[in-house]
Amino acid sequence: MRFTISLPANYRLQDVLAFHSRDAESVAEEVRPERIRKGMLLDGVAVALTLHLSSTAAECEADADCPQQPLPASLQQRIRDAALNMLGLRIDPQTFLDFARDDAMLGPLVLANPGLRIVQSATVFEALTWAIIGQQINLPFAIALRRTFILQAGRQHSSGLWCYPEAADAARLNTEDLTSRKFSRAKAETLLRFAALVASDELRLEEAADNSIDAISQALLAVKGIGPWTVNYGLLRGYGYADCSLHGDVAIRAALQRLLGEDSKPDMARTERILQQYQPHRTMAAAHLWASLNDRPNESA
Numbered sequence: 468m469r470f471t472i473s474l475p476a477n478y479r480l481q482d483v484l485a486f487h488s489r490d491a492e493s494v495a496e497e498v499r500p501e502r503i504r505k506g507m508l509l510d511g512v513a514v515a516l517t518l519h520l521s522s523t524a525a526e527c528e529a530d531a532d533c534p535q536q537p538l539p540a541s542l543q544q545r546i547r548d549a550a551l552n553m554l555g556l557r558i559d560p561q562t563f564l565d566f567a568r569d570d571a572m573l574g575p576l577v578l579a580n581p582g583l584r585i586v587q588s589a590t591v592f593e594a595l596t597w598a599i600i601g602q603q604i605n606l607p608f609a610i611a612l613r614r615t616f617i618l619q620a621g622r623q624h625s626s627g628l629w630c631y632p633e634a635a636d637a638a639r640l641n642t643e644d645l646t647s648r649k650f651s652r653a654k655a656e657t658l659l660r661f662a663a664l665v666a667s668d669e670l671r672l673e674e675a676a677d678n679s680i681d682a683i684s685q686a687l688l689a690v691k692g693i694g695p696w697t698v699n700y701g702l703l704r705g706y707g708y709a710d711c712s713l714h715g716d717v718a719i720r721a722a723l724q725r726l727l728g729e730d731s732k733p734d735m736a737r738t739e740r741i742l743q744q745y746q747p748h749r750t751m752a753a754a755h756l757w758a759s760l761n762d763r764p765n766e767s768a
Contacts, residue, residue: 468528468529468531468537468538468543468546469526469527469528469529470527470547470550471524471525471526471527472524472525472527472550472551472554472556473523473524474520474521474522474523474524474525474554475556477581477582478522478523478582479582479583479584480520480522482555482583482584482586483503483520483553483554483555483584483586484498484500484503486555486586487503487505487553487586489606489610490610490613490614492614493614494614494617494618494621494628494629495507495617495621495628495629495630495631497628501519501520501521502517502518502519502520503517503518503520503553504516504517504518504628505517505518505549505553505589505631506621506623506624506628506629506630506631507549507589507590507593507630507631508621508622508630508631508632508633508636509531509542509545509546509549509590509633510539510541510542510545510633511633511635512531512532512533512542513531513532513622513623513624513625513630514529514530514531514532514542514546514624514630515529515530515531515624515626515628515630516528516529516530516546516549516550516553516589517529517530518550518553518554525550525554527546527547527550529546530624530625530626531546532624532625545590548590549589549590552587552588552589552590552705552707553586553587553588553589554586555584555585555586555587556584557585557587557706557707558584558585558707558709558750558751560581560582560583560584560751561581562748562751563577563748563751563752563755564577564578564581566745566748567745567748567751567752567755570745572726572727573745573752573755573756576755576756576758576759577755580755580758583751583754583755583758584754585703585704585707585750585751585754587703587704587705587707588704588705589631590631590633590705591672591673591701591705591706592633592634592665592672592705593631593705594700594701594703594704594705594706595661595672595687595697595701595705596616596637596658596661596662597609597613597704598696598697598698598700598701598704599654599657599658599661599692599693599697600612600613600616600654600658601613601700602654602694602696602697611649612649612650612654615645615648615649615650616632616637616645616658617629617630617631617632619640619644619645619648620632620636620637620639620640620662621636622636633666634662634663634665634666635662635666637658637659637662637666638659638662638663638665638666638667640659640662641659642655642656642659645658645659653692654692656692657690657691657692657693660690660691660692661690661692661693664690670686670687670690671683671686672705674706680702680706680708683702684698684702687701694715695712695715696713696715696716699711699712699713699715700713700716703750703753707750708750709747709748709749709750709751710746710747710748710749710750711749711750711753712739712742712743712749713742713749713753714735714736714738714739714742715735715738716753717732718756718757718760719738719742719753719756719757720732720733720734720735720738721760722756722757722759722760723738723741723756725759725760726756726759
């Protein structure tokens with residue numbers, strides 16, 4: 468399966484490469500200056516998706532271990548969706564630029580990074596499991612646990628590339644499969660509880676007319692071990708939702724401390740109030756706050 472996605476003017480390719488190359492020992496991603504290759508399980512099929520990148524387009528090539536050719540239409544759509552997510556094309560940065568260019572606090576940040584985008588995980592399930600894995604631990608350790616999760620629950624593509632698992636694959640694990648490999652028991656139980664709910668269709672992740680983002684958020688919050696930060700981060704990286712409030716994110720609070728010139732980080736309640744003034748664009752506000760701390764904003768989590 469081959470298709471082309473046009474890239475907008477002033478597309479920040481380096482942000483995309485940085486996000487997908489966070490794990491130097493990655494087993495499911497291969498990143499080069501002008502190419503990303505990603506392994507994932509979609510509808511039970513091992514897929515190796517290659518994005519050949521230029522300044523104007525992504526030439527996409529999907530190699531699926533599927534005997535049915537051409538590929539089922541539903542699988543083709545999931546592959547296209549994964550490519551759009553990975554390229555960060557769900558939110559147009561111009562909308563926030565127009566909204567915040569004159570803002571006293573974020574205006575200078577936005578004007579300094581006008582093409583900044585939210586790069587996403589390939590799938591919603593990947594984004595939410597990554598959010599669970601990354602809860603309350605440092606980024607290098609979270610990356611190592613993610614790699615372990617892929618090796619435990621994923622499957623190899625015929626090319627040898629490992630594929631990020633789907634819910635049904637993760638649900639087959641038991642707690643000891645993860646705790647014996649440095650997962651805390653609480654984190655392992657939350658991860659597998661979430662996977663089991665999704666695999667059984669008790670928890671629906673697909674946005675639909677009868678399953679809005681608000682409904683999905685409330686269903687996620689009802690899962691033991693999943694809190695507001697995990698939900699909002701999952702919405703950001705999984706759905707490209709435009710109005711996520713990352714008031715519980717330490718890096719966001721550190722960025723606000725710097726911008727405000729204060730001696731300590733604002734607490735979560737105050738951070739939430741500050742971010743509310745950027746509704747309905749709080750996701751891009753978070754992206755620019757991350758970017759203010761370093762030159763590689765999509766590595767913040």
